[in-house]
Amino acid sequence: MIEDFESYQKNTDLLKKMAYHYYVLDDPIATDEQYDILYHQLKDYEEKNPNQIISTSPTQRVGNKLLEGFEKYKHIQRMWSLDDVFDATKLEEWVNRIYKNYPQANFTCSPKFDGASLNLYYDDGILQSAATRGDGIQGELVTQNAKTIQSIPLEIPYKKPIEIRGEVVITREDFEKINKERLNNNENIFANPRNAAAGSLRQLDPKITAKRKLKFVPWGMGKNEFETGSFYELLNTILNYGFYRTPFITLCKNEAEIQALYEDLIKKRQDYSIMLDGMVIMVDSLQSQKQMGFTIKSPRFACAYKFPAIEKTSKILAIKPQVGRSGVITPVAELEPVEIEGAMISRATLHNYSEIQRKDIKINDTVIIIRSGDVIPKIIKPIIELRDGKQIDINKPTHCPECGSEVLVEEIFIRCQNLSCKARVKESIVYFASRKALNIEGLGQKIVDQLFEKKIISNILDLYHIGVEDLICLEGWQEKKAKNLIESIKGTKNIQLWRLLNSLGIEHIGEGASKKLAISFGRKIFEIPAEEISKIDGLGNEMANSIVDFGIVNKELIKKLFEIIDPIEPEKSISHISAFTNKTIVLTGTLSKPREEISALLESLGAKMTSSVSKKTDLLIYGENAGSKLEKANTLMVESINETELIEMLKKEEVQY
Template identity: 65%
Template sequence: MIKNNLQYQECVKQLTKMAYHYYVLDDPIASDEEYDILYHQVKNYEEKNPKEILSSSPTQRVGMPPLLEFQKSTHKKKMWSLDDVFNFEELTEWCQRIFKLYPDASFTCSPKFDGASLNLYYENGKLKSAATRGDGVMGELVTQNAKTIPSIPLEIPYFDNIEVRGEVVITKEDFEKINTERLENNESLFANPRNAAAGSMRQLDSAITARRKLRFIPWGFGEHTLQQDSFFESMQKILSLGFYPVPFVKVCKDLKSIQAYYEEIMKMRTDFEMMLDGMVVMVDSFKQQESLGFTIKSPRFACAYKFPAVEKHTKILSITNQVGRTGVITPVAELEPVEIEGAEIKRATLHNYKEIEKKDIRMLDWVVVIRSGDVIPKIIKPLVEKRTGEEKKILPPTHCPVCNQELLIEDIFIKCQNLLCEARVKESIVHFASKKALNIDGLGERIVYQLFDANLVHSVIDLYSLDYGELLKLEGFKEKKAKNLLESIANTKNIDLWRLINALGIEHIGEGASKKLAQSFGLSCFEKNIEEIIGLEGFGEEMAKSFVEFSNINKNLVQMLLKILTPKNIIQEQKQNYFSKKKIVLTGTLQQPRDLIVAMLENVGAKVSNSVSSKVDFVICGENAGSKLEKAQALGVKILNESEFFAYFNKES
């Protein structure tokens, strides 16, 4: 029996220590019975004295009342994605770029866990928030769920503000148990442990997350004031504060030792209790990291050295023909189920029928299937020596599997031309709402299919007449969700014209081409002929023909969307500028956001390229520019630093 607050604090401290040894170190210092007795004593005291409850009490890890939705949370520092290297040659090239600037560089090497990234923010020693990676700048706030994970300390003995980043994972054994339970409950199965971890973190009901045996394994920092210059030493400091001890972390001082450690970890891959998909190689010095900086997408001071794709043998049972938004038919092999890296693989893409013919893949063939990380499983080749004579040639379809219309055979592509085909309509709406198109938050594939199957939408136009009351009748829709979806759709009005062009899903017309059309012709782009479109830099006959044909065939649809959305006619006449019609390459770490500089250049008719050649007019350099700068110097291309660029840009033409 706990009699006073002092006793209560001591009991919470002891209970926390017991939980740490049990859940994190896997080295129990008390029996289950002893833990349960002390836990209930603490809980009883808290029920009688709710104002004295410590936020670090293990009782606070239980699931809270379900949320209606996740709030957004901006990270203090951006969460970057790592560039991948896939073999020793690529690793050598990556390391040489580091050694060129820092011959004495050393590297912290650690396993790359396959789970869901999480950013923990501690303020004055207390866990203030936990957020998913999201787009790297902003994620979803999942603090309630994070608090249910025993290996995430609710308090740490470090009182400066700090972001601790890591991976939420689940063991292969616990993953199997979850799927067995879901199977018994008639629920859909998780594809692999990574999906199970990610799905568990995004539960609106944290009580469900609490039942899953999740672990948080730190791998880095965002905002911090750690004094050590060594990443390795800083990680050891953090781990000593009560986090899960990260296995297999080692400092390597040269290429040979990095490769040797990679091979050592790879041997553990199959038998290790959690999914590993590679090794992270990180420059150890924070000062060197800061100097090396970042590209648009990733840090220059770290990479993910991925394990080779796992190959398995299985049998083709049948072929399913999928219809995409542009009408292209993609053959998909239905396979005898096979496990690859913890995921049960039942399907693999065959790309197209020319590919099937070229590889001589047949029905009932035994085949080699690979899957690496997030890559869609694909068939490499048939095992001809296993053929029995029962195998049959796979023949291309002549009619659409969805609408039964006759198909058009166009070189390697087989296409359904029926714009009203159900499969095309669904996929076109999904694309219309996607991030690089109209970016309609909350309108993913599952919701699109739900709306379509409920007869609420039959085309993108129907999105703009969705009824609030009808949405509330759908499974999973409550007032907040319905309201948010309608607001997201309404917010697409007055978007940039290029987004609408890209959202239409016109074959061969992607983001770059959409911007070029909008900048060059404005709203009149849909009225241009093939010759006028071909006149644009970078447009070939196939692109021009595709755009003009789409505009003619779907004239009514386009006019209705223009009327509903009233998109911004951003550039009808481009201003002449020093950089107009020039070809530009950006390299190095720039002070201003790279996207801003690219937009400035494109808005005055410049073309931004990724590679340096003799046809490039200018290379704009930031700090720590590498091989692109060297190549520009060798070719005699004019080089500008960032200040010079802005000075020239602001000149009168």
């Protein structure tokens, strides 16, 4: 029995130590019976003394309260995606780009786990929040579930604010046990360990998460106050805070050592208990990382060296033409189901009919298919030696499989040009409602198909006229489900402008470009000429022309959507007239801060940031290794300043750099 707080505190520390040795180190220092007895003694004391409960006690890991849903959470520092390299040649190119400016660079290499990314935020040493990756900027808050994962310490000795990032994974053995249990309970099984980890992390009942043997494996940091030093040493320091130790993490001095480690991991890949899909390579110097910064999508100082795709053979049973929202008709192969890395594959893309002819693929062919990580399975080639005379040629369609209209046959692509084609409209609506667009919950492919079939909708605008009475008469619908969908549709009103732009599915325009367009032009984007749009950093002529063309063809649709949704333009918080107000500015060269950060700062002072130097450029700001842009600025007699001069100008504006 535990009778006083001092004894309770001492035994809490002992139980933490027992749990750490059992769950993290796989080196138990107590029997299960001893652990359980002490656990219940602590629990009894806490029930009698609720005001004395230590928040990091192991008894507090299993939440007793069911969650109603997950709140959105904005990461303090963005969770970036990594650029991929797939072979030794691309690795050499990537390393040489680093050596060009950092010839003495070393690299921290660690395995890339196939799991669910999680961002932990600690302040004053206490776990404050845990959030899923989401879109990299905003995720879902899953703190109560994360606390049930024993390899996530509730308290660390580092007291300053820090985001620790890693992968939530599940071992192959535990994955099989979960699926066996789900089969016995007549529940759907998980496709692979990654899906099992992600699904377990997002349970509304934390007790279910606690039953799944999830592990959190750290791989990096977000918000932190470390400016210099070695990433390798820092990560190892963090691992000593009580986390599960990241296996195979290695400091490599050159490309040869990176390649040797990569090949060693490939050999261990199949037998290792946790699924691996590649290796992360990161410049080791924290100072160099900061100087290199980020592109619009990814860090310049890191990449993912992906493992070779798993190859299997299957048989093509049929070809189904699929019409996308842009009208392109893509041939999709129906296959004899085959298991690859825990997922049953029964369909694979063939991209276009020209590729079918080039590879000489026929129906009833035995083919080699690959799947790598999240990449859609694709067919590599037919095994011609196994043909038995039953093969059937695959012919290009002359008419749209959905609406029957004659198709346009281009050099590579075949398109349905009918803007009212049901398949095109349906795909547009599915994309419109998708997570990175307007995020209309409950409006997936099957629901869109059903609403079309029952003639409740025929275009995007019809979504905003659906009533509860239209839905409750449909199969599988009840009043609550109908109200939830309608509320989700209503919830798109006054959404951020970039989301609406992204939801339109404009060719070549994704999330990043949509945000830049919203900031630069606001709701007038479709009134802006292509030459002005192409000046925006990261946007070229092809993207600019796409926006202009889309605006002309869909003028009425855009007008009505803007009226219904009334999107919110990003605020341009210009605090005062500055030396940068209304100046067209270009950044070039290697700077001490990420370009996105500098651009945002200058835009807040009224600047207009572009990517190319022209006669209209007012100022060029350059860092180390500035190239052709600086030369062009000098030729055009455009004013140019270095980073030190920029900092001095900002000081005069009383703005911190």
